Amino acid sequence: MPRDYYEVLGVAKDATSDEIKSAYRKLAKQYHPDVSQEAKETAEAKFKEISEAYEVLSDSEKRSIYDQYGHAGVNQQFSNGGFSWDDFTHYNDISDIFGDIFGSMFGGGRRQSRSANSPRSGESLRYDAEIDLSDVLNGKSIEVSVPHTSNCPDCHGTGGKDGNVHTCRQCGGTGQVQTVRRTAFGQMVSVDMCPTCRGSGSSFEERCPKCRGQGRVQKTTKVSVSIPKGVQDGSRLRVPGAGDAGYNGGPAGDLFVVVHVRPDSVFERDGVNLWTGVTTTYPRLVLGGSEEVRTLEGEKALLKIPAGTQVGSVLRIQGKGLPRPGGGIRGDLFVRVRIDVPSKVSELEKEYLRKLDEGAGGAAPKSTGTKSRIKKKLGV
Ligand SMILES: [Zn+2]
Ligand SMILES: [Zn+2]
Numbered sequence: 001m002p003r004d005y006y007e008v009l010g011v012a013k014d015a016t017s018d019e020i021k022s023a024y025r026k027l028a029k030q031y032h033p034d035v036s037q038e039a040k041e042t043a044e045a046k047f048k049e050i051s052e053a054y055e056v057l058s059d060s061e062k063r064s065i066y067d068q069y070g071h072a073g074v075n076q077q078f079s080n081g082g083f084s085w086d087d088f089t090h091y092n093d094i095s096d097i098f099g100d101i102f103g104s105m106f107g108g109g110r111r112q113s114r115s116a117n118s119p120r121s122g123e124s125l126r127y128d129a130e131i132d133l134s135d136v137l138n139g140k141s142i143e144v145s146v147p148h149t150s151n152c153p154d155c156h157g158t159g160g161k162d163g164n165v166h167t168c169r170q171c172g173g174t175g176q177v178q179t180v181r182r183t184a185f186g187q188m189v190s191v192d193m194c195p196t197c198r199g200s201g202s203s204f205e206e207r208c209p210k211c212r213g214q215g216r217v218q219k220t221t222k223v224s225v226s227i228p229k230g231v232q233d234g235s236r237l238r239v240p241g242a243g244d245a246g247y248n249g250g251p252a253g254d255l256f257v258v259v260h261v262r263p264d265s266v267f268e269r270d271g272v273n274l275w276t277g278v279t280t281t282y283p284r285l286v287l288g289g290s291e292e293v294r295t296l297e298g299e300k301a302l303l304k305i306p307a308g309t310q311v312g313s314v315l316r317i318q319g320k321g322l323p324r325p326g327g328g329i330r331g332d333l334f335v336r337v338r339i340d341v342p343s344k345v346s347e348l349e350k351e352y353l354r355k356l357d358e359g360a361g362g363a364a365p366k367s368t369g370t371k372s373r374i375k376k377k378l379g380v
Contacts, residue, residue, distance in 0.1 A: 002071055005053035013067075017058065017124065024054040060124055060254050064236045117175030117201035119250030122149065124243040126256045131227060133264040136322055137296050139229040143222050146255055149244045150219045152211035157245070159215035160204025168197035175199040200248060216245055225257050230272065230325040233261040267296055272331030273321040278303060279340050285309045293335055295320045303335055313337050 006013055009023040027050045030036065036043035056062045127144050151157035158165045167173040171194035181188045193199040200215075207213030223242050236256045243253025261269070268275040278291045288307030292300045301317050309315070314336050321331025345353070 002052075003049070005057050005066060008049055008053040009057065011057075015057075017060075020054065020057050024050060024058070028054075060238060060256070064238050064256070067234075067236055068232065117173070117197075117199055117248050120247040121250045122244035122246040122253035124253035124256060126258060128258050128260060129225070129227070130260045130262055131231075132262055133267055133269065134296055135227065136231055136261060136269075137229065139231075140227045142225050142227060142257075144225055144255070144257065145220050146223050146242055147218060147220045148242070148252075148255075149216045150221075151245045152208060152215055152217045154210040155208035155215060157215045157249075158202065158204065159200075159208055159211060159213040160202075161206040161208050163208075164206070165202040165204045168194060168201055168203040170194055170196040170203075171201065173201040175201040223255060227257075227259055228325060230323040231259050231261070232325070233259065233269075235259045266294070269322065270334075271322075272324055273334060274331065275334045275336065277336045277338055279338055280305060282339055285311065285337070285339065293317065293333070295333060296322075301333070305337065309337060311337065311339055 006015070009015075009020060009027065011019055011023045015023070028047065031038070031043050031046040031050060033040055033043045033047055036047075038046070056066050125146060125148060127146065129142055129144070131140055131142075152159070155161065155163045168175070171177050175194050175197060176191050176199070177194050179190050179192065181190070194201075197203045204213070208215070211217050221242070223239055225237060225239060227237065236258050239255040239257065241252045242255035246252050266276055274296060276293065278293050280289070280291050283289075284291070284305055286307065288309075289305050291303045291305060293303045295301050295317075301320055303315055303317060305315070314334050317333040317335065319330045320333035323330050
């Protein structure tokens with residue numbers, strides 16, 4: 001069994017994509033086989049492990065599948081049935097990360113970092129939705145008001161008034177500026193984001209009044225999310241493109257709806273099955289009979305009690321549990337049987353119970369009550 005990906009990267013389950021990225025960068029620098037202090041095989045295995053974890057957790061779709069189904073879920077996602085050494089080298093960020101490794105080690109000589117003004121996707125957002133257990137039965141459509149950033153409609157995201165922009169003069173449109181420093185170890189070149197255009201590569205004479213030159217505005221969009229039947233507590237549903245606006249023409253981030261199922265006072269969930277309880281009588285347990293049980297849909301189902309059922313037995317009503325996420329047969333409703341012991345009974349009931357007890361070979365005294373003792377004294 002492979003290790004938990006979050007554990008591999010040493011991040012929390014709810015880590016942001018930035019946290020995941022920075023954890024990976026740190027580990028990749030430490031274990032890259034070309035630079036690691038460890039034995040080659042150890043470093044390679046370690047590097048593979050962290051790269052695999054990163055490949056899954058940095059991809060919002062794969063991460064969501066992993067969160068729901070674990071390793072089994074994402075392994076199916078890899079085209080050749082598993083992770084291979086070549087897979088990760090195609091990964092977008094790898095040049096970025098290598099740029100980092102080599103950039104800092106060799107004074108920028110092999111730096112291949114993507115330029116700052118290349119398209120980047122916007123931030124993904126999270127919304128926590130609470131639903132009832134009955135919504136798991138039927139599925140539910142919810143409308144979420146999502147506050148997010150959006151490209152400014154007046155300047156089309158450029159930040160210049162009426163969209164008028166020109167190539168940034170400070171960086172020549174690259175979005176980056178280089179600083180050369182002399183140090184004891186030789187020449188160091190550092191590449192930073194251009195302060196004039198903040199990495200966009202373009203600048204303007206007059207800023208757009210609507211967004212004050214930001215190119216982005218805050219807005220709230222109503223997004224319909226359909227929560228599927230059989231949803232698990234803690235599932236993440238992805239709404240592509242409903243997150244923050246992208247940068248430099250990149251795609252918008254996603255919206256993740258995390259589903260929380262409220263605990264129910266009558267039913268307890270166990271996967272696709274439900275548990276509940278029913279109160280019956282001692283005679284019905286002995287002789288057999290039936291009780292009405294309320295199902296999650298609010299209907300009444302007849303529970304058959306076989307003769308000789310013990311207190312605490314669990315009986316099953318088939319098909320009255322929860323639906324499976326992909327469809328198919330519903331789970332079952334398990335009913336735990338209990339009896340109510342009455343604290344007040346009539347004289348007639350007492351008489352029957354005593355006879356019953358005698359019949360069962362018990363030795364209940366016939367005259368324990370004060371009332372019957374008094375009767376005897378009076379000779380009634
Ligand atoms: Zn604007
Ligand atoms: Zn610039």
